[in-house]
Amino acid sequence: MAFHCRECGDDGHFARDCPNKGWVASNASDGRPAWCGLCNENSRHVELLDRRVKRCQCHPESHMQLRHHRKCPHCHKTVVTWDTSPDCAKHILAGAIRAYVGPGPQQPKPALESVASRQAAESRAAREEFAGGLPTPGEYPAAPHTPTPA
Secondary structure (H helix, E strand, O other): OOOOOOOOOOOOOHHHOOHHHHHHHHHHHOOOOOOOOOOOOOOEEEEOOOOOEEEEOOOOOOOOOOOEEOOOOOOOEEEEEEOOOOOEEEHOOOOOOOOOOOOOOOOOOOOOOHHHHHHHHHHHHHHHHHOOOOHHHHHHOOOOOOOOOO
């Protein structure tokens, strides 16, 4: 007669001798395997030395590939899903570190205010009435005072 465990549901042992007792107890609340203590307890991810993150062995989906990875039907290598190259030698392998090939660093563009102020200064310098510089407030002609109707 086979023994049936009332703790984990497996056959061959009693509940008091259950080898899965810790795993079952930790899974009772959230359905995840027991935490290993080496990774982040909430995310179950491990940060690698090169700042990448991977799933820990205690992650509930550690045996599954990531959603943005797929297996090439020809060479069976794990590649990213946006890799559409039919040539297996040119695959973008999942997890491979590649050098950045985008545009180089760009010089910062001058702020629009500084460009506008430079253009205004050049325009003033070119005009005859501002040849000696901007007039001081005392040199401006007095504006006629018009009383506002009450």
